[in-house]
Amino acid sequence: MAWKDLLVERRSKETLNALLFFSLALLFVFQFALGPDRERLAAVLPGLLWLGFILSGVLGLGRSFLVERENDCWEGLLLTPGDKSAIYLGKLAGSLALMLVVEALVLALFVLFFNVDLGPALPGLALVIVLGTLGVAAVGTLFAAMTAQVRARELLFPVLLLPVLVPVLLGTVQVTEALLLRESLAGVAHWLKLLVAADVVYLTIGLLTFDVILEG
Amino acid sequence: MSTALGWLAAVGLAAGLVMGFGVAPREVTQGNVQRIMYLHVPAVWVAYLAFAVGVAGSIAYLAGRRPGADRLAHAACEVGTVFLGVNIATGAIWGKPTWGTWWTWDARLTSVAVVFVMFVAYLLLRQAIEDRERAARYAAVLSIVAALNIPLVHFSVYWWRTLHQPPSLLKPGSSTMPPEIVAALLVNFAALALLGAYFVTRRARLLAAEEEALA
Numbered sequence: 001m002a003w004k005d006l007l008v009e010r011r012s013k014e015t016l017n018a019l020l021f022f023s024l025a026l027l028f029v030f031q032f033a034l035g036p037d038r039e040r041l042a043a044v045l046p047g048l049l050w051l052g053f054i055l056s057g058v059l060g061l062g063r064s065f066l067v068e069r070e071n072d073c074w075e076g077l078l079l080t081p082g083d084k085s086a087i088y089l090g091k092l093a094g095s096l097a098l099m100l101v102v103e104a105l106v107l108a109l110f111v112l113f114f115n116v117d118l119g120p121a122l123p124g125l126a127l128v129i130v131l132g133t134l135g136v137a138a139v140g141t142l143f144a145a146m147t148a149q150v151r152a153r154e155l156l157f158p159v160l161l162l163p164v165l166v167p168v169l170l171g172t173v174q175v176t177e178a179l180l181l182r183e184s185l186a187g188v189a190h191w192l193k194l195l196v197a198a199d200v201v202y203l204t205i206g207l208l209t210f211d212v213i214l215e216g
Numbered sequence: 217m218s219t220a221l222g223w224l225a226a227v228g229l230a231a232g233l234v235m236g237f238g239v240a241p242r243e244v245t246q247g248n249v250q251r252i253m254y255l256h257v258p259a260v261w262v263a264y265l266a267f268a269v270g271v272a273g274s275i276a277y278l279a280g281r282r283p284g285a286d287r288l289a290h291a292a293c294e295v296g297t298v299f300l301g302v303n304i305a306t307g308a309i310w311g312k313p314t315w316g317t318w319w320t321w322d323a324r325l326t327s328v329a330v331v332f333v334m335f336v337a338y339l340l341l342r343q344a345i346e347d348r349e350r351a352a353r354y355a356a357v358l359s360i361v362a363a364l365n366i367p368l369v370h371f372s373v374y375w376w377r378t379l380h381q382p383p384s385l386l387k388p389g390s391s392t393m394p395p396e397i398v399a400a401l402l403v404n405f406a407a408l409a410l411l412g413a414y415f416v417t418r419r420a421r422l423l424a425a426e427e428e429a430l431a
Contacts, residue, residue, distance in 0.1 A: 139361065146354045150344045159340060160358065163333040164365050167372035174376070190375065198368050205364060209357045212278060 003090075015063055016098060023056045023106045027113055041114060046176035050169055052106055053129075054136060054162075057099050061140035062157045064095050065148035074148075078214055088141060088210035096137045103129055121179040128179070131195040132172035138202035139164055145213045171195045218421065221414040228407030235400035252310045258405035259303040260328065262412045266296030267335065269416070271363040274356035283427070284420075286352035290342060291419035293359060295412050297335045304332060323377040330369045334362040348427060 030048050034041055068074050077087060107125075111118060118125065143160045147153040171191045178188045185192065236254035243250035273289030276282070307325065308318040319325065338358050345351035 142357070142361070146341070146357065149350070150341070150354075151346075152344055156341060156344050160337045163330055163337060164361060166330050167365070167368040170372040170376050191372075194368065194372055194375075201364050201368065202361075205357075205361055209278075209360065212353050212357055215353065 015060055016101065019056050019060050019098075019102045020105060022059060023052055023102060024109065026052050026055060027106075027109055031113070038115075042116075045110070045114060045116065046173045046180060049107070049110055049176060050132070050173050052110075053099075053103050053133070054165060054169060056102055056106070057133070057136050057140060058158050058161060060098055060102065061095050061137065061144045061161075062147075062154065064091055064141065065144050066153075069148055084211045084214045085207045087214065088145075088206050091145070092137055092141045092206070095141055096133060099133050099137060100130070103133060116180070118180075121182065124179045124185050125176065127185075128172055128175040128192070128195070131192065131199060132168055135168040135195060135198045135202055136165060138199060138206050142202075142206045142210065142213070145210070167194060168198055171198070218414065218417040221410060221417060225407060225410035225414045228403070228410050232400070232404035232407040235403045240396045240400040241394060246314055249310065249313050252306050254400050254404045255408075256303060256306040256310060257401060258408045259299045259306065261405055262408045263296045263299035263303060265409065266292045266299060266412055266416065267331075267359075267363065270296060271359050274359045277352055278356050283348075283352070286356070287420045287423045288416070289356065289359065290352075290423060291416045293335055293338055293355075294419060295415045297332065297339060298415075299408070299412060300328065300332045300335070304328060321377065323374045326377070327366075327370050327373040330373065331362075331366055334365065338362060348430075 030052075031041075034044070068077055107118075107129075110116060140161055143157060143164075147157040147160065150156055171194045174191045175185075175188045175195075178185075232254065236251050240251065240254070242248060270289045270292035273285050273292060277285040277289060304325075307328075311320070312318050338355060341358055342351050342355050345354060
């Protein structure tokens, strides 16, 4: 499943390109909204970074099940024999991979445009990005499957997703801030534990309830 | 049963007013403003109680697929959202004279606000799906996500606020509450719980009637 999605994505590059340019546009908007003051920008940088990740993630995840609908594959998904949680994991892996690629490129753009020096913070940053993105993708995949069949889905999907993601957003921003200030990860260990707990909770709910979503 | 609950709630609310305004003493530092606590605090208790009932109903629906369980879940989550709204509104009214502001991003206020928004989203999802059976399934999953997310929200928001600044929240009467205040709180809690139960039974019946009319 993940393989199929990634293959489609690699062939078309449709979502990836759009998401990248969306993120670039967001970068510009952030810059113009905040003005040229470097100090102020540095203070809000972790928040901006995660806002960008989550907004582009919302767009990307929202598409993941629409593709099936547009191409009339929804019934095929429903009729797939065996455990539906395999579909969930496949969709999740596909979205996760796409989001991580976008995030890596956005991070590079942040470094370029806002002149941040990541240097030694990079391994920690990679850890928190993977943990945070996994959480976003785990609930996001579940909710995207729900809203794919609903009216006003473009509107409803972020309305459902954003409040649920508050803990993930808080955790990732706190850890990123500490990393950019060159603090050790030990000081934010409780936030990392929270992120792991969130990932476990969301994944478990997703695996257990995906059957129910795909019933019809 | 519903009518009986309604009358019990009415009697309870009358008793709650007597307790809140008559029996409970005037608070020394805040004066009469503090009496809003007898609505503010029980409202949040009843709201979380209703959410617990709602999630239990959702799980029961997913397990047994009885429409009654779904109607209970729907009604309870809706009533819980209303009571949480009452809690936030009375909190703002209380906050203005005592803290000098309607709203502050304090840990408790923030986590309650996030829970409120999650359950408003639940109601929006229900509204957006026409097929009753599908709405029931999706909403049940969403309420389980929301419920399990509450502890995560709680911890994250608590750390977020308290690691940066010590809690500046005045907590009137929390240390040594006179027994009259405790009694007034409990009477009002019982009254609001009865009122909430009354609303849930009425709402569930209304949902059943709606389904019958649309079927």
